[in-house]
Amino acid sequence: MKPYPPLGILYLSSHLKQRGFGVTVFDSTFRRREEFVDLLRCERPTVVGLSCNLMTKRSVLEMARAAKAQGAFVVVGGPDPPHHAAEYLAHGADAVAIGEGEHTLEELLRLSRQVGVSNLPSRLGEIRGLAYRGADGGVVLTPPRPLIEDLDAQPLPDRAAIDVGAYVGAWKAHHGTGSVSVICARGCPYTCTWCSRSVFGETHRRRSPKNVADEVAQIVREYRPDMLWYADDVFTINHRWLFEYAAELRQRGLRVPFECISRADRLSDAVVRTLSEMGCMRLWIGSESGSQRILDRMERRVTVEQIRAMTHLLKQHGIATGMFIMLGYDGEEIADLHATVQHLKQSNPDVFVTTVAYPIKGTPYHETLGDRVQAPGRWELRSDRDLVVTGRRSPRFYAYAARWMAGEVTLHKQRHSEHKDYIRIAKGFFNARVGRLGMRLSP
DSSP states (O other): OOOOOOOOHHHHHHHHHHTTTOOOOOGGSSSSSHHHHHHHHHHOOSSSEEEEOOTHHHHHHHHHHHHHHOOOEEEEEEGGGGGGGHHHTTTTSSEEEOSOOOOHHHHHHHHHHHOGGGGGGGGGGGSSSEEOTTTTTEEEEEEOOOOOOOGGSSSSOOOSOOOOOHHHHHHHHSSSSOEEEEEEEEEOOOTTTTOOOOTTTTSSSOOHHHHHHHHHHHHHHHHOSSSSEOSSTTSSOOOOHHHHHHHHHHTOOOOOOOEEEEEEGGHHHHHHHHHHHHHHEEEEEEEEOOOOOHHHHHTTOHHHHHHHHHHHHHHHHOOEEEEEEEOOTTOOHHHHHHHHHHHHHHHOOOOEEEEOOOOTTHHHHHHHHHHGOOOOOGGGGGGEEEGETTOOOOHHHHHHHHHEEEEEHHHHHHTTOOOHHHHHHHHHHHHHHHHHHHHHHHO
16 A cells, blocks of 8 residues: 556646646546446546556456447557557557657547547557557557657646545555655666666656756645655666755755665765755665676676665665565576575665566567567466566465565574564574475475
């Protein structure tokens, strides 16, 4: 229960409203599917846009079918559809928006006004950034749409269109603090092989410090959150921007505790000190592995030593640290898992979370694995997380590996703690042993 509003959809809504289009946002986070169907019947929208990632695909396909049943023209966008356009078109979508959707949807709606929805299919070729079915049934890709260069020219996300208070309330009810998310930039220029950048691309485009500070001031005024979540891929990527933004907040007397994500190679003493002064309470680092060999295979462009040094530096400045760890990347051996455990012990993050590497279509990782990627079952019932990589250990093995890691790190922390918690020591010992045994017995 750490939900955040769908900022991508809210940016689309504010853009389209600014251009004079009528927009209703259905936010499914706290609502039932039946409410969506009721909304379709009540409003009879001519065009329905659905945002989809690999975790929401099954729900989106059901919603697309419901919208089609009410006679709407259905457009799907988001991270997952661009590399599965043929499948989405075969399962209810009329068009797939590829990349940023603001101007693509604006042109589509403008064209719909001119020629009518029934005539849209024959005119979709005039709109950049779309995939659709041609007259022969084949998939047609229009020329790519240029990315939005001036992000300051875009209106702030349309938070008024949804119940942001429900999100803040859910946070407070389960964690004691209310949180609101902000995005300061689009795109990521780094080369991590497993990461999908199908919406915002491989560039890096930032809003101005003043523009972001205006949004934060509005959020504080209207929602009074206890903290913020800066949802950028790498919040501290541009040091000059960060220092200017910190000065802008300081000048306005804005200091809201926050969490963010960064890379070890984009941190320094001056950056960490600035983050602390701004109110950073936790920073997440994509460590991924404690094996330099695996980091190099991932093309992370960072060293294990950098990660450890910056984790220690953050803690010295009173900033809690979180780490993302990825298991099962191609080529990983038992020795690499041991290296990751040692890395976690030496880095001593406050918290770490593990995931198993999965090949997202369109990423270099997926392309490198080639025909080793096997797709079980029907496309509409699975996601890229369900893909099987032949020659890799089983999901059961990695579940035990994660348990072993957690147990080993807990034991290490407790053994070096001034105030030992013997219940945690017992749990850590048990999990480490069970995890290790499970790894030996699992394929």
